[in-house]
Amino acid sequence: MKSTLDFILNGERLSLADENPTRTLLTWLRERRGLTGTKEGCAEGDCGACTVVLAQLDAAGRLEYLPVNACILCIGALEGREVITVEGLKSHPVQQAMVDCHGSQCGFCTPGFVMALYAYCKSSEPVPLTDAIAGNLCRCTGYRPILEAGERARRLADPKAEAAEDGARRARLAALPRETTQLGGFFNPLTVDELAGFLAAHPQAAILAGGTDAGLWITKQHRDLHEVAYVGRVSELKDLRDNALELEIGAAVTYAEAFDALAGLHPDIGELLRRLGAVQVRATGTLAGNIANGSPIGDSMPVLLALNSTLVLQRGRQSREVGLEDFYTGYRQNVLQPGEFIRAVRVPKLQPGARFAVYKLSKRFDQDISAVCAALLVDAAKTRFGFGGMAATPARARKAEAAYAEGIEAACAALIEDFKPLSDQRASAWYRITAAQNLLRKFHARVGPRALLELTP
Numbered sequence: 342m343k344s345t346l347d348f349i350l351n352g353e354r355l356s357l358a359d360e361n362p363t364r365t366l367l368t369w370l371r372e373r374r375g376l377t378g379t380k381e382g383c384a385e386g387d388c389g390a391c392t393v394v395l396a397q398l399d400a401a402g403r404l405e406y407l408p409v410n411a412c413i414l415c416i417g418a419l420e421g422r423e424v425i426t427v428e429g430l431k432s433h434p435v436q437q438a439m440v441d442c443h444g445s446q447c448g449f450c451t452p453g454f455v456m457a458l459y460a461y462c463k464s465s466e467p468v469p470l471t472d473a474i475a476g477n478l479c480r481c482t483g484y485r486p487i488l489e490a491g492e493r494a495r496r497l498a499d500p501k502a503e504a505a506e507d508g509a510r511r512a513r514l515a516a517l518p519r520e521t522t523q524l525g526g527f528f529n530p531l532t533v534d535e536l537a538g539f540l541a542a543h544p545q546a547a548i549l550a551g552g553t554d555a556g557l558w559i560t561k562q563h564r565d566l567h568e569v570a571y572v573g574r575v576s577e578l579k580d581l582r583d584n585a586l587e588l589e590i591g592a593a594v595t596y597a598e599a600f601d602a603l604a605g606l607h608p609d610i611g612e613l614l615r616r617l618g619a620v621q622v623r624a625t626g627t628l629a630g631n632i633a634n635g636s637p638i639g640d641s642m643p644v645l646l647a648l649n650s651t652l653v654l655q656r657g658r659q660s661r662e663v664g665l666e667d668f669y670t671g672y673r674q675n676v677l678q679p680g681e682f683i684r685a686v687r688v689p690k691l692q693p694g695a696r697f698a699v700y701k702l703s704k705r706f707d708q709d710i711s712a713v714c715a716a717l718l719v720d721a722a723k724t725r726f727g728f729g730g731m732a733a734t735p736a737r738a739r740k741a742e743a744a745y746a747e748g749i750e751a752a753c754a755a756l757i758e759d760f761k762p763l764s765d766q767r768a769s770a771w772y773r774i775t776a777a778q779n780l781l782r783k784f785h786a787r788v789g790p791r792a793l794l795e796l797t798p
Protein backbone atom coordinates (compact mmCIF):
# COMPACT_ATOMS: atom_id res chain seq x y z
CA MET A 342 0.00 0.00 0.00
CA LYS A 343 1.42 3.38 -0.92
CA SER A 344 1.07 6.63 0.99
CA THR A 345 1.24 9.16 -1.84
CA LEU A 346 -1.45 10.71 -3.99
CA ASP A 347 -0.54 10.10 -7.63
CA PHE A 348 -2.30 11.90 -10.43
CA ILE A 349 -1.71 14.18 -13.39
CA LEU A 350 -2.42 17.89 -13.60
CA ASN A 351 -2.56 19.34 -17.12
CA GLY A 352 -0.02 16.79 -18.34
CA GLU A 353 2.29 17.05 -15.31
CA ARG A 354 2.74 13.86 -13.24
CA LEU A 355 2.41 14.58 -9.51
CA SER A 356 3.00 12.50 -6.40
CA LEU A 357 1.86 14.30 -3.27
CA ALA A 358 2.85 13.10 0.18
CA ASP A 359 2.14 16.09 2.41
CA GLU A 360 -1.20 17.33 1.23
CA ASN A 361 -4.54 17.15 3.04
CA PRO A 362 -6.57 14.77 0.82
CA THR A 363 -9.88 16.27 1.96
CA ARG A 364 -8.89 19.71 0.69
CA THR A 365 -11.15 20.58 -2.23
CA LEU A 366 -9.68 20.52 -5.70
CA LEU A 367 -10.77 24.14 -6.17
CA THR A 368 -8.84 25.52 -3.18
CA TRP A 369 -5.86 23.33 -4.03
CA LEU A 370 -5.75 24.58 -7.63
CA ARG A 371 -6.14 28.22 -6.70
CA GLU A 372 -4.16 28.44 -3.47
CA ARG A 373 -1.46 25.79 -3.90
CA ARG A 374 -0.96 25.85 -7.66
CA GLY A 375 -1.91 29.44 -8.50
CA LEU A 376 -4.31 28.18 -11.18
CA THR A 377 -6.94 30.86 -10.72
CA GLY A 378 -8.68 30.30 -14.06
CA THR A 379 -11.02 27.93 -12.21
CA LYS A 380 -13.50 30.17 -10.39
CA GLU A 381 -15.50 29.90 -7.20
CA GLY A 382 -19.13 30.98 -7.48
CA CYS A 383 -21.28 29.07 -5.02
CA ALA A 384 -18.90 26.46 -3.48
CA GLU A 385 -21.75 23.95 -3.43
CA GLY A 386 -21.92 22.46 -6.91
CA ASP A 387 -24.71 24.65 -8.23
CA CYS A 388 -23.16 27.22 -10.60
CA GLY A 389 -20.50 25.35 -12.60
CA ALA A 390 -17.94 28.21 -12.40
CA CYS A 391 -15.42 25.72 -10.96
CA THR A 392 -15.92 23.07 -13.65
CA VAL A 393 -12.79 21.15 -14.56
CA VAL A 394 -12.48 17.91 -16.49
CA LEU A 395 -11.20 14.60 -15.13
CA ALA A 396 -9.74 12.14 -17.62
CA GLN A 397 -9.62 8.50 -16.56
CA LEU A 398 -9.36 5.00 -17.97
CA ASP A 399 -12.43 2.84 -17.33
CA ALA A 400 -12.25 -0.85 -16.38
CA ALA A 401 -11.93 -1.76 -20.07
CA GLY A 402 -9.11 0.76 -20.59
CA ARG A 403 -11.25 3.26 -22.48
CA LEU A 404 -10.47 6.95 -22.00
CA GLU A 405 -13.30 8.95 -20.41
CA TYR A 406 -13.70 12.67 -19.82
CA LEU A 407 -15.84 13.75 -16.86
CA PRO A 408 -16.91 17.34 -16.18
CA VAL A 409 -16.82 17.83 -12.39
CA ASN A 410 -17.32 20.61 -9.88
CA ALA A 411 -13.88 21.23 -8.34
CA CYS A 412 -15.46 23.06 -5.39
CA ILE A 413 -16.89 19.87 -3.85
CA LEU A 414 -14.33 17.29 -5.00
CA CYS A 415 -11.70 16.15 -2.47
CA ILE A 416 -8.25 15.91 -3.99
CA GLY A 417 -7.92 12.43 -2.47
CA ALA A 418 -10.35 11.28 -5.16
CA LEU A 419 -7.90 12.30 -7.92
CA GLU A 420 -5.75 9.19 -7.52
CA GLY A 421 -5.12 7.62 -10.94
CA ARG A 422 -6.80 10.42 -12.88
CA GLU A 423 -5.78 13.49 -14.86
CA VAL A 424 -7.17 16.90 -13.98
CA ILE A 425 -7.58 19.27 -16.91
CA THR A 426 -8.18 22.91 -16.06
CA VAL A 427 -8.77 25.81 -18.40
CA GLU A 428 -5.04 26.57 -18.22
CA GLY A 429 -4.41 23.10 -19.67
CA LEU A 430 -6.24 23.87 -22.91
CA LYS A 431 -3.96 25.32 -25.51
CA SER A 432 -6.11 27.21 -28.01
CA HIS A 433 -8.62 24.39 -28.13
CA PRO A 434 -11.49 24.77 -30.65
CA VAL A 435 -13.87 25.28 -27.72
CA GLN A 436 -12.02 28.47 -26.79
CA GLN A 437 -11.96 29.66 -30.40
CA ALA A 438 -15.67 28.94 -30.77
CA MET A 439 -16.48 30.93 -27.61
CA VAL A 440 -14.61 33.89 -29.12
CA ASP A 441 -16.22 33.47 -32.55
CA CYS A 442 -19.74 33.23 -31.11
CA HIS A 443 -19.30 36.01 -28.50
CA GLY A 444 -19.94 33.51 -25.71
CA SER A 445 -18.45 35.65 -22.93
CA GLN A 446 -19.11 39.05 -21.38
CA CYS A 447 -17.80 39.58 -17.82
CA GLY A 448 -16.05 36.23 -18.18
CA PHE A 449 -16.56 34.91 -14.66
CA CYS A 450 -18.51 31.86 -15.80
CA THR A 451 -16.45 31.38 -18.97
CA PRO A 452 -13.76 28.92 -17.79
CA GLY A 453 -16.50 26.70 -16.38
CA PHE A 454 -18.45 26.77 -19.64
CA VAL A 455 -15.29 26.14 -21.64
CA MET A 456 -14.51 23.06 -19.55
CA ALA A 457 -18.10 21.76 -19.69
CA LEU A 458 -18.01 22.17 -23.48
CA TYR A 459 -14.57 20.56 -23.65
CA ALA A 460 -15.96 17.45 -21.93
CA TYR A 461 -18.92 17.57 -24.33
CA CYS A 462 -16.60 17.73 -27.35
CA LYS A 463 -14.47 14.90 -26.01
CA SER A 464 -17.43 12.58 -25.46
CA SER A 465 -17.96 9.87 -28.04
CA GLU A 466 -21.64 9.64 -27.01
CA PRO A 467 -22.44 13.18 -25.95
CA VAL A 468 -25.52 14.13 -23.99
CA PRO A 469 -27.70 16.80 -25.69
CA LEU A 470 -25.84 20.12 -25.75
CA THR A 471 -28.44 21.80 -23.51
CA ASP A 472 -27.85 19.07 -20.91
CA ALA A 473 -24.07 19.48 -21.25
CA ILE A 474 -24.27 23.07 -19.98
CA ALA A 475 -27.32 22.75 -17.68
CA GLY A 476 -24.97 22.79 -14.67
CA ASN A 477 -23.36 26.12 -15.63
CA LEU A 478 -24.92 29.49 -14.82
CA CYS A 479 -24.23 32.73 -16.67
CA ARG A 480 -25.70 35.95 -15.42
CA CYS A 481 -24.77 38.25 -18.32
CA THR A 482 -24.11 36.67 -21.72
CA GLY A 483 -27.25 34.60 -22.14
CA TYR A 484 -27.11 31.01 -23.26
CA ARG A 485 -27.74 31.25 -27.03
CA PRO A 486 -24.17 32.32 -27.96
CA ILE A 487 -22.76 29.64 -25.65
CA LEU A 488 -24.92 26.96 -27.24
CA GLU A 489 -23.78 28.17 -30.67
CA ALA A 490 -20.20 27.94 -29.45
CA GLY A 491 -20.78 24.34 -28.35
CA GLU A 492 -22.09 23.38 -31.77
CA ARG A 493 -19.28 25.26 -33.53
CA ALA A 494 -16.59 23.70 -31.34
CA ARG A 495 -17.55 20.18 -32.39
CA ARG A 496 -17.37 21.28 -36.03
CA LEU A 497 -13.99 23.01 -35.56
CA ALA A 498 -12.37 20.08 -33.75
CA ASP A 499 -9.61 18.41 -35.79
CA PRO A 500 -10.06 14.62 -35.36
CA LYS A 501 -6.32 13.96 -35.90
CA ALA A 502 -5.23 16.50 -33.28
CA GLU A 503 -7.84 15.21 -30.80
CA ALA A 504 -6.76 11.59 -31.38
CA ALA A 505 -3.11 12.51 -30.81
CA GLU A 506 -4.02 14.31 -27.58
CA ASP A 507 -6.11 11.34 -26.42
CA GLY A 508 -3.31 8.90 -27.22
CA ALA A 509 -0.76 10.83 -25.18
CA ARG A 510 -3.21 11.14 -22.30
CA ARG A 511 -4.06 7.44 -22.35
CA ALA A 512 -0.36 6.58 -22.14
CA ARG A 513 0.17 8.98 -19.20
CA LEU A 514 -2.80 7.54 -17.32
CA ALA A 515 -1.77 3.94 -17.97
CA ALA A 516 1.65 4.71 -16.46
CA LEU A 517 0.18 5.78 -13.11
CA PRO A 518 0.48 3.24 -10.27
CA ARG A 519 -2.66 1.25 -9.53
CA GLU A 520 -2.47 0.49 -5.84
CA THR A 521 -4.46 0.90 -2.69
CA THR A 522 -3.49 4.21 -1.15
CA GLN A 523 -3.62 5.67 2.31
CA LEU A 524 -2.66 9.28 2.71
CA GLY A 525 -3.14 10.37 6.31
CA GLY A 526 -6.65 9.28 7.31
CA PHE A 527 -7.82 9.03 3.69
CA PHE A 528 -8.12 5.39 2.66
CA ASN A 529 -8.52 4.73 -1.05
CA PRO A 530 -8.86 0.95 -1.60
CA LEU A 531 -9.18 -1.14 -4.74
CA THR A 532 -11.13 -4.12 -3.32
CA VAL A 533 -14.25 -4.56 -1.25
CA ASP A 534 -12.35 -6.74 1.26
CA GLU A 535 -9.95 -3.86 1.93
CA LEU A 536 -12.84 -1.44 2.28
CA ALA A 537 -14.75 -3.74 4.64
CA GLY A 538 -11.60 -4.38 6.72
CA PHE A 539 -10.84 -0.67 7.04
CA LEU A 540 -14.41 0.20 8.04
CA ALA A 541 -14.52 -2.65 10.57
CA ALA A 542 -11.36 -1.23 12.18
CA HIS A 543 -12.43 2.42 11.76
CA PRO A 544 -16.24 2.42 12.09
CA GLN A 545 -16.26 6.18 12.69
CA ALA A 546 -14.69 6.88 9.26
CA ALA A 547 -16.81 8.88 6.81
CA ILE A 548 -17.68 7.00 3.63
CA LEU A 549 -17.06 9.11 0.53
CA ALA A 550 -18.49 8.25 -2.89
CA GLY A 551 -19.09 11.05 -5.42
CA GLY A 552 -18.89 13.72 -2.73
CA THR A 553 -21.83 15.66 -4.18
CA ASP A 554 -23.43 15.68 -0.73
CA ALA A 555 -20.35 15.03 1.43
CA GLY A 556 -18.31 17.77 -0.31
CA LEU A 557 -20.65 20.32 1.22
CA TRP A 558 -19.68 19.12 4.72
CA ILE A 559 -16.28 20.65 3.89
CA THR A 560 -17.30 23.81 2.03
CA LYS A 561 -20.43 24.75 3.97
CA GLN A 562 -20.10 23.11 7.39
CA HIS A 563 -16.28 23.48 7.56
CA ARG A 564 -16.00 19.98 8.95
CA ASP A 565 -12.59 18.36 9.29
CA LEU A 566 -12.85 14.81 8.01
CA HIS A 567 -10.10 12.98 9.87
CA GLU A 568 -10.88 9.50 8.59
CA VAL A 569 -12.36 8.84 5.19
CA ALA A 570 -13.00 5.65 3.21
CA TYR A 571 -13.28 6.53 -0.48
CA VAL A 572 -15.28 3.94 -2.44
CA GLY A 573 -14.79 5.33 -5.95
CA ARG A 574 -12.08 2.83 -7.03
CA VAL A 575 -13.41 -0.34 -5.35
CA SER A 576 -13.74 -2.65 -8.33
CA GLU A 577 -16.61 -4.81 -6.95
CA LEU A 578 -18.61 -1.65 -6.18
CA LYS A 579 -18.25 -0.55 -9.83
CA ASP A 580 -20.20 -3.63 -11.05
CA LEU A 581 -23.52 -3.15 -12.78
CA ARG A 582 -25.37 -6.40 -13.45
CA ASP A 583 -28.38 -6.51 -15.72
CA ASN A 584 -30.29 -9.75 -15.03
CA ALA A 585 -33.63 -10.86 -16.44
CA LEU A 586 -35.51 -9.74 -13.33
CA GLU A 587 -33.46 -6.90 -11.85
CA LEU A 588 -30.54 -4.50 -12.08
CA GLU A 589 -27.85 -4.81 -9.44
CA ILE A 590 -26.00 -1.52 -9.24
CA GLY A 591 -22.76 -1.37 -7.25
CA ALA A 592 -22.45 1.43 -4.72
CA ALA A 593 -19.69 3.21 -6.66
CA VAL A 594 -21.47 3.19 -10.03
CA THR A 595 -22.18 6.81 -10.94
CA TYR A 596 -25.47 8.13 -12.27
CA ALA A 597 -23.80 8.70 -15.64
CA GLU A 598 -22.64 5.07 -15.73
CA ALA A 599 -26.04 3.71 -14.61
CA PHE A 600 -28.04 6.04 -16.84
CA ASP A 601 -28.68 3.73 -19.79
CA ALA A 602 -29.60 0.74 -17.62
CA LEU A 603 -31.95 2.77 -15.41
CA ALA A 604 -33.51 4.66 -18.31
CA GLY A 605 -33.99 1.28 -19.97
CA LEU A 606 -36.33 0.26 -17.13
CA HIS A 607 -38.71 3.07 -18.04
CA PRO A 608 -38.24 6.34 -19.96
CA ASP A 609 -39.57 8.39 -17.02
CA ILE A 610 -36.62 7.20 -14.95
CA GLY A 611 -34.30 8.53 -17.66
CA GLU A 612 -36.12 11.89 -17.58
CA LEU A 613 -35.82 12.01 -13.81
CA LEU A 614 -32.08 11.25 -13.93
CA ARG A 615 -31.60 13.90 -16.62
CA ARG A 616 -32.93 16.37 -14.05
CA LEU A 617 -31.02 14.98 -11.06
CA GLY A 618 -28.32 17.62 -10.61
CA ALA A 619 -26.50 18.25 -13.87
CA VAL A 620 -23.72 16.50 -15.79
CA GLN A 621 -21.14 17.52 -13.18
CA VAL A 622 -23.20 15.96 -10.37
CA ARG A 623 -24.08 12.85 -12.35
CA ALA A 624 -20.44 12.30 -13.36
CA THR A 625 -19.48 11.42 -9.77
CA GLY A 626 -22.74 11.11 -7.75
CA THR A 627 -24.14 7.65 -6.96
CA LEU A 628 -27.47 6.03 -6.12
CA ALA A 629 -25.97 4.61 -2.92
CA GLY A 630 -24.88 8.11 -1.84
CA ASN A 631 -28.38 9.45 -2.51
CA ILE A 632 -29.90 6.63 -0.43
CA ALA A 633 -27.40 6.83 2.45
CA ASN A 634 -27.60 10.60 2.59
CA GLY A 635 -31.31 10.02 3.20
CA SER A 636 -32.65 13.44 2.29
CA PRO A 637 -36.46 13.38 2.32
CA ILE A 638 -36.28 15.07 -1.10
CA GLY A 639 -33.69 12.73 -2.60
CA ASP A 640 -34.93 11.90 -6.08
CA SER A 641 -33.96 8.30 -6.61
CA MET A 642 -35.75 6.90 -3.56
CA PRO A 643 -39.39 7.35 -4.67
CA VAL A 644 -38.57 5.36 -7.83
CA LEU A 645 -36.66 2.71 -5.91
CA LEU A 646 -39.48 2.41 -3.35
CA ALA A 647 -42.14 2.02 -6.05
CA LEU A 648 -40.06 -0.70 -7.70
CA ASN A 649 -39.55 -2.51 -4.35
CA SER A 650 -35.76 -2.17 -4.42
CA THR A 651 -33.47 -3.73 -1.85
CA LEU A 652 -30.01 -2.83 -0.57
CA VAL A 653 -27.11 -5.22 -0.10
CA LEU A 654 -25.35 -4.10 3.07
CA GLN A 655 -21.92 -5.36 4.14
CA ARG A 656 -20.06 -5.24 7.43
CA GLY A 657 -16.76 -7.07 7.64
CA ARG A 658 -17.41 -10.38 5.85
CA GLN A 659 -21.12 -10.41 6.70
CA SER A 660 -23.72 -9.16 4.29
CA ARG A 661 -27.49 -8.79 4.52
CA GLU A 662 -30.26 -7.59 2.24
CA VAL A 663 -32.69 -4.93 3.44
CA GLY A 664 -35.72 -3.54 1.62
CA LEU A 665 -35.36 0.20 0.96
CA GLU A 666 -38.75 0.62 2.62
CA ASP A 667 -37.21 -0.74 5.85
CA PHE A 668 -33.95 1.21 5.56
CA TYR A 669 -34.97 4.55 7.10
CA THR A 670 -35.71 4.82 10.79
CA GLY A 671 -36.26 8.61 10.91
CA TYR A 672 -35.10 11.91 9.46
CA ARG A 673 -31.70 11.06 7.89
CA GLN A 674 -31.51 7.98 10.14
CA ASN A 675 -31.11 4.45 8.83
CA VAL A 676 -30.38 0.88 9.87
CA LEU A 677 -26.67 0.94 8.90
CA GLN A 678 -24.54 -0.32 11.79
CA PRO A 679 -21.10 1.16 12.60
CA GLY A 680 -18.65 -0.10 9.98
CA GLU A 681 -21.46 -1.22 7.64
CA PHE A 682 -21.82 0.13 4.13
CA ILE A 683 -24.10 -0.20 1.11
CA ARG A 684 -22.53 -2.60 -1.33
CA ALA A 685 -25.20 -2.61 -4.04
CA VAL A 686 -28.74 -1.57 -4.89
CA ARG A 687 -31.07 -4.17 -6.42
CA VAL A 688 -33.78 -2.72 -8.62
CA PRO A 689 -36.53 -5.09 -9.83
CA LYS A 690 -37.69 -4.62 -13.40
CA LEU A 691 -41.27 -3.73 -14.27
CA GLN A 692 -43.62 -6.60 -15.07
CA PRO A 693 -45.19 -6.70 -18.55
CA GLY A 694 -48.37 -4.61 -18.54
CA ALA A 695 -47.31 -2.54 -15.51
CA ARG A 696 -48.38 1.10 -15.43
CA PHE A 697 -45.63 3.34 -14.09
CA ALA A 698 -44.88 7.05 -14.05
CA VAL A 699 -42.40 9.38 -12.36
CA TYR A 700 -43.08 13.04 -11.65
CA LYS A 701 -40.60 15.61 -10.34
CA LEU A 702 -41.94 19.02 -9.36
CA SER A 703 -39.30 21.69 -8.80
CA LYS A 704 -39.06 25.43 -9.28
CA ARG A 705 -36.42 25.16 -11.99
CA PHE A 706 -36.37 22.50 -14.71
CA ASP A 707 -32.63 21.86 -14.55
CA GLN A 708 -30.42 21.22 -11.53
CA ASP A 709 -33.04 21.79 -8.86
CA ILE A 710 -34.11 19.75 -5.87
CA SER A 711 -37.71 18.49 -5.88
CA ALA A 712 -40.52 20.03 -3.90
CA VAL A 713 -42.44 16.81 -4.51
CA CYS A 714 -41.32 13.69 -6.34
CA ALA A 715 -43.63 10.76 -7.02
CA ALA A 716 -43.14 7.35 -8.59
CA LEU A 717 -46.38 5.45 -9.10
CA LEU A 718 -46.72 1.80 -10.04
CA VAL A 719 -49.79 -0.33 -10.65
CA ASP A 720 -49.53 -3.84 -12.06
CA ALA A 721 -51.61 -7.01 -11.89
CA ALA A 722 -50.23 -7.97 -8.48
CA LYS A 723 -49.55 -4.70 -6.65
CA THR A 724 -49.94 -0.97 -6.23
CA ARG A 725 -46.88 0.91 -4.94
CA PHE A 726 -46.61 4.67 -4.62
CA GLY A 727 -43.21 6.15 -3.65
CA PHE A 728 -43.04 9.80 -2.61
CA GLY A 729 -40.35 12.32 -1.76
CA GLY A 730 -40.87 15.71 -0.11
CA MET A 731 -43.94 14.54 1.81
CA ALA A 732 -42.48 13.26 5.10
CA ALA A 733 -39.28 13.11 7.14
CA THR A 734 -38.02 10.33 4.89
CA PRO A 735 -38.82 9.19 1.36
CA ALA A 736 -41.81 6.91 1.92
CA ARG A 737 -44.54 4.77 0.41
CA ALA A 738 -48.10 6.05 0.56
CA ARG A 739 -49.47 2.80 1.98
CA LYS A 740 -52.98 4.00 2.78
CA ALA A 741 -53.38 5.53 -0.67
CA GLU A 742 -52.08 2.32 -2.24
CA ALA A 743 -54.70 0.29 -0.34
CA ALA A 744 -57.49 2.72 -1.17
CA TYR A 745 -56.64 2.89 -4.88
CA ALA A 746 -58.72 -0.25 -5.57
CA GLU A 747 -61.78 1.70 -4.34
CA GLY A 748 -61.17 4.53 -6.79
CA ILE A 749 -58.93 7.48 -7.38
CA GLU A 750 -60.74 9.86 -5.03
CA ALA A 751 -60.51 7.32 -2.23
CA ALA A 752 -56.76 7.14 -2.86
CA CYS A 753 -56.44 10.93 -2.85
CA ALA A 754 -58.36 11.15 0.43
CA ALA A 755 -56.14 8.45 1.94
CA LEU A 756 -53.02 10.38 0.92
CA ILE A 757 -53.92 12.96 3.57
CA GLU A 758 -53.71 10.14 6.13
CA ASP A 759 -50.35 9.01 4.77
CA PHE A 760 -48.55 12.35 4.87
CA LYS A 761 -48.41 15.57 6.89
CA PRO A 762 -45.79 17.46 4.85
CA LEU A 763 -43.86 20.48 6.06
CA SER A 764 -43.88 24.00 4.66
CA ASP A 765 -40.42 25.25 3.70
CA GLN A 766 -38.73 27.46 1.11
CA ARG A 767 -39.48 24.96 -1.66
CA ALA A 768 -43.23 24.57 -1.12
CA SER A 769 -45.99 24.94 1.44
CA ALA A 770 -47.61 21.93 3.06
CA TRP A 771 -50.81 22.78 1.16
CA TYR A 772 -48.96 22.86 -2.16
CA ARG A 773 -47.28 19.55 -1.46
CA ILE A 774 -50.39 17.61 -0.52
CA THR A 775 -52.47 19.17 -3.31
CA ALA A 776 -49.77 18.53 -5.90
CA ALA A 777 -49.32 14.93 -4.70
CA GLN A 778 -53.07 14.29 -5.00
CA ASN A 779 -53.15 15.83 -8.46
CA LEU A 780 -50.19 13.70 -9.55
CA LEU A 781 -52.16 10.63 -8.50
CA ARG A 782 -55.15 11.89 -10.50
CA LYS A 783 -52.98 12.54 -13.57
CA PHE A 784 -51.48 9.07 -13.28
CA HIS A 785 -54.93 7.55 -12.99
CA ALA A 786 -56.17 9.56 -15.99
CA ARG A 787 -53.09 8.38 -17.93
CA VAL A 788 -51.96 11.91 -18.71
CA GLY A 789 -48.41 11.66 -20.03
CA PRO A 790 -45.79 12.62 -17.45
CA ARG A 791 -43.66 14.38 -20.07
CA ALA A 792 -45.95 17.43 -19.94
CA LEU A 793 -45.79 17.42 -16.16
CA LEU A 794 -42.04 17.51 -16.13
CA GLU A 795 -42.32 21.00 -17.57
CA LEU A 796 -44.64 22.13 -14.75
CA THR A 797 -43.45 24.77 -12.31
CA PRO A 798 -45.20 25.61 -9.04
Ligand SMILES: Cc1cc2nc3c(=O)[nH]c(=O)nc-3n(C[C@H](O)[C@H](O)[C@H](O)COP(=O)(O)OP(=O)(O)OC[C@H]3O[C@@H](n4cnc5c(N)ncnc54)[C@H](O)[C@@H]3O)c2cc1C
Nearest residue numbers: 386550551552553554555592618627630631633639640683
Ligand atom coordinates in the same frame (compact mmCIF):
# COMPACT_ATOMS: atom_id res chain seq x y z
C1 LIG B 1 -25.61 20.91 -7.40
C2 LIG B 1 -26.24 19.69 -6.84
C3 LIG B 1 -27.46 19.29 -7.33
C4 LIG B 1 -28.09 18.18 -6.79
N1 LIG B 1 -29.29 17.81 -7.31
C5 LIG B 1 -29.91 16.73 -6.79
C6 LIG B 1 -31.18 16.35 -7.31
O1 LIG B 1 -31.71 16.95 -8.25
N2 LIG B 1 -31.79 15.28 -6.73
C7 LIG B 1 -31.22 14.59 -5.71
O2 LIG B 1 -31.81 13.63 -5.23
N3 LIG B 1 -30.01 14.93 -5.22
C8 LIG B 1 -29.36 15.98 -5.73
N4 LIG B 1 -28.13 16.35 -5.23
C9 LIG B 1 -27.57 15.61 -4.09
C10 LIG B 1 -26.52 14.53 -4.46
O3 LIG B 1 -26.00 14.73 -5.75
C11 LIG B 1 -27.09 13.13 -4.40
O4 LIG B 1 -27.66 12.89 -3.13
C12 LIG B 1 -26.05 12.06 -4.75
O5 LIG B 1 -26.71 10.89 -5.11
C13 LIG B 1 -25.09 11.76 -3.61
O6 LIG B 1 -24.22 10.72 -4.04
P1 LIG B 1 -22.65 10.81 -3.85
O7 LIG B 1 -22.08 9.60 -4.48
O8 LIG B 1 -22.13 12.10 -4.31
O9 LIG B 1 -22.56 10.69 -2.25
P2 LIG B 1 -21.53 11.34 -1.23
O10 LIG B 1 -21.70 12.80 -1.21
O11 LIG B 1 -20.17 10.81 -1.43
O12 LIG B 1 -22.11 10.72 0.12
C14 LIG B 1 -23.41 11.06 0.57
C15 LIG B 1 -23.71 10.29 1.86
O13 LIG B 1 -23.81 8.91 1.59
C16 LIG B 1 -22.83 8.17 2.36
N5 LIG B 1 -22.42 7.07 1.50
C17 LIG B 1 -21.95 7.17 0.22
N6 LIG B 1 -21.73 5.95 -0.27
C18 LIG B 1 -22.06 5.06 0.71
C19 LIG B 1 -22.05 3.62 0.80
N7 LIG B 1 -21.66 2.86 -0.22
N8 LIG B 1 -22.46 3.07 1.95
C20 LIG B 1 -22.87 3.84 2.99
N9 LIG B 1 -22.89 5.18 2.98
C21 LIG B 1 -22.50 5.78 1.83
C22 LIG B 1 -21.78 9.18 2.72
O14 LIG B 1 -21.09 8.82 3.90
C23 LIG B 1 -22.62 10.43 2.91
O15 LIG B 1 -23.24 10.41 4.17
C24 LIG B 1 -27.47 17.45 -5.75
C25 LIG B 1 -26.22 17.84 -5.27
C26 LIG B 1 -25.60 18.95 -5.82
C27 LIG B 1 -24.26 19.35 -5.31
Ligand code: FES
Nearest residue numbers: 382383384389412
Ligand atom coordinates in the same frame (compact mmCIF):
# COMPACT_ATOMS: atom_id res chain seq x y z
S1 FES C 1 -18.28 27.12 -7.33
FE1 FES C 1 -20.33 26.90 -8.03
S2 FES C 1 -20.32 24.83 -8.70
FE2 FES C 1 -18.41 25.04 -7.80
Ligand code: FES
Nearest residue numbers: 446447448479480
Ligand atom coordinates in the same frame (compact mmCIF):
# COMPACT_ATOMS: atom_id res chain seq x y z
S1 FES D 1 -20.18 36.13 -18.90
FE1 FES D 1 -20.67 37.10 -17.03
S2 FES D 1 -21.51 35.49 -15.82
FE2 FES D 1 -21.34 34.63 -17.77
